[in-house]
Structures are given as C-alpha cells and as structure tokens.
Amino acid sequence: MAFEDLLEDPVIQKYLHELVGPTGMPVAAAPPDGEVTDEELAEELGLELNDVRRALFILYENDLASYRRVRDEDSGWLTYLWTFQYDNIPENLEEELHRLLEGMEERRDYERDHQFYLCEVDSIRFEFEEAMEFGFECPECGSPLESMENSRLLESVEDRIAELRDELGVDRDREPAEA
Template sequence: MAFEDLLDDPVVQKYLHELVGPKGMPVAAAPPDGEVTDEELAERLGLELNDVRRALFILYENDLATYRRVRDEDSGWLTYLWTFQYENVPGNLREEMDRLLEALVDRREYELENEFYLCEVCSIRFEFGEAMDLGFECPECGSAVEAMENTDLVDAMDDRIERLRSELAVEA
C-alpha cells in the first residue's frame, strides 16, 4: 500500500488517532518527507512544541518514527532529526488485531465459566461468589440481584471472534 493511500485509509487514521490523540493527529497525519526537527514541525503545523514532542515520542514507541541526534558544536545542544516510518503500520495493525482476538477468546472463556448476577437498579454485575457473599443484595442500593443470562454477549463475541479469525486468516 502506497504511503499516501495508507494515510487515506480510515482504519489507519483511527489507529493513528488512538495512538497520538487529537493534539498529536496533525503531526501523525502530515508526515514530511525526509528528516525534520520537532521545532520545524511545531512551527509548520502551528502546534505547541510539547504536543509535537509527545506525538513524536508515541510514534517512536510504536516503531512509526525514528530519530537521530546531532550535537551543535558551538552550543553543545542536541537536535533531534525525526523520520517517519509508516511502512510499519500494517504490521502494527495486525498485532493489534491479534491482541484483540486473544482478549476476546479469553473474555469469552471467562463469560462461559462464570455465573453472573445483576442489580437491575444500579446495573452492577457480580460473579456468583461475590453475589453469594453479599447475600444476593446490591451493596449500593440494597436491591436483590438476579441471575443474569449472558448468552447474547457470548454470541456477539463468537461473531466478532469469527470475523477476526477470517480477517487474520487464523483457524480456531
């Protein structure tokens, strides 16, 4: 996928937004060609330097940016030259989807292995043992907690797990 196409993809845009947040999105959405300093980016984008640095560091932590340090011989100050590495986005998204699949499978197992009780007044859910310890009364409002059916939740998880496995070409 070409670099420009990658940034036009709504999934990639959402992924970048989740990483850097709304203040960092201008940095993530408009990567320059070649190396650039954080000061240049802040000036070009009209952003606070701290917001630019935060976004760059998050991109760096996620292997989407690299930097090299250059020391000014006169002042001794370090300048960081940043380069964006968005070719790693597809791999990062794959890892996110793998983690989501694993979490859903684990949560599905938890839902199947436990019995739940619900306070319909407070919408608080309790595991059986906790509900029993509380005398099947909600500690917040004192209402009785009722057995909760979670079949719809498990079915929704099954559907999502199946779709993820299909997208990832992973077998059960």
Template sequence: MKVKEEEISEVDELLAELIERVAGEIGLVIYSMGLEEEFTDEQIANELGVEINEVRKALFALYEIGLASYRRVKDDDTGWIEYFWKLNYDKEKEVLLRELTKTKRNLEEKLKEEDQSVYYLCKNGCVKVSYEEAMEYNFMCPKCGGMLEYLDNTKAVEAIKKELEHLEKLIKLIS
C-alpha cells in the first residue's frame, strides 16, 4: 500500500501534538533532537540551557506514554542516583494507536450520550442539563435563574461522527 506524503505529515503532526500535550514544549524539543544514544537529563538541560527540573518533568511525561525509557545507576562515591535516558522512536506507532483508540472510545461514548439524550442549555450559557434535570429545575437555570432552552445537538452529533470517521482513517493509516 502506498501512503501519501500528506498522510505521513499528518501522522507526524499528530505525534508532535501528543508529545507537546503530555510533555510540553521542552518534551517536544527533546524528542525532536533525534537522540539515538543514551543521555542524562543534565546533559540535555545544559545543551538546551533550561532548568534540569523542566527536562526531568518532560522526560518522565514521555516515559509515561512509552516514548522514553531509563535506567538508574547509583554513584558509589556520592550516593546519588543518575538516570540514563533513551527515547523510544520505535514505539511511535504503538503509542499513537493506543492514544487514537482511547480518543475514539471516548468519542463513541460521547456520541452515544448525545444521541440518546435531550439537553437544555441556560440562555446565559451557565449550564447544560438533561431533560430530566431541566424538569427538576422547572426549566430555570440553577445558577442564574435564566430560562433553560432546548439544545439542538444535531450539529454536535454530526461533528462527532465526522471526527470518528477521521480517527478511523488515521488508525487504518497507522496500523
């Protein structure tokens, strides 16, 4: 199967968004460095000119999603534990698939909820409540006292369906 260049860049973009969301800008910079060998957090902090705690936070975030691993070595002289990090570029596909699948499941739940429920919205935007809750509140907002109005969620349902189709396409592309 031949993969279009724009699809590859979309996957790269997704990976970058994921990394930035979980590990911040520093995490994205570290990951983008293309480090193949082991390194220490101190080396990266010095190279980037940032605080070592920022680097550690980003690396542990990358570790949490599976894009980094480490080994600990205790310095016999000082008693300090030093972390030697390695970026797991070979796990990008696995991590993206896991995250996209999780997002898909969440959207499917949201679609089910939106599809099976009738909602009312405060005209001032305070709350969105189910029909049952709106009845309990006598169709008055529990926060501001304004009227609760029927919410036509057709556009929201269509947007969720469209996003689910897009996710399916991405999942097939990555698989």
C-alpha cells in the first residue's frame, strides 16, 4: 500500500485518531517528508507546541516516529529532528487485533464460567457469589435479583471471535492455552 493510500484508509485514520486524539490528529494525518522539528510542525499546523510534542511522543511510543538530537554549537541547545515511520502501521494494527482477540476469548471464558443475576430496576449485573452475599436483593434498590441468561451475549462474543480469527487467519478450532 502506497504511503498516500495508507493515510487515506479510514481504518488507519481511526487508528491514528485513537492514538493521538483530536488535538494530535493534524500532526499524525499530515506527516512531512524528511526531518522536521516540533516547533516547525507547530507553526506550520497552527497548533500549540505542547499538543505537537504530545502527539509526537505518542507516535514515538508506538514506533511510528523517531527522532535524532542535534546540539547547536553556539547555544548548546538540543534540537529534536523528527521523522515519521508509518510503515509499521499494518503490523501495529495486526498486534491490536491479536490483543482484541485475546481479550474477546477471555471475555467468552468469563461469560461461560459464571452465573449471573440481574437487578431489572437498576440494570446492574452480579455474579452468583455477589448475588448470594446480598441475599439475592439489589444493594441499590432492594429489588429481587433475577437469574440472567447470557447466551445472546455469549453468542455475540463467539461471532466476534470467529470474525477476528478469520481476519487474522487464526485456526478456528484453537482454544486459548490454559494458564
């Protein structure tokens, strides 16, 4: 995928937005060619220097930007020259999907392994042990807690797991390793 196409991809735009937020998005969405200072970016984009620095640091933490320091011989000041490295975005997105898959598998196991009770008045869900501690009465309003069927939620989680496995090319029959 060409660099320009990469930045026009809505999934990648959303990923960058999730990383840097709305104030950092102008920095992430229009990376210059070559090296640039944070001051140059702030001036060019009309942003506060702190917002630019925050966005650059987040991009750096996610291996999407790097910098080199140059010391001014006269003043001794350090200047940071930033370079954007968006080639790592597809790999980062795949890692995110693997983390999401792992989280969904944990959620599936949690939903399978627990029995739940619901306060229909306050819409609060309790595990069996919590419900028992409260005498099967809602601690907020005193209403009786009703046994809750979570098969629709479990089915939704299973469907999402299947989608993620398909997208990642992970074997459907694979169960998470026991800890």
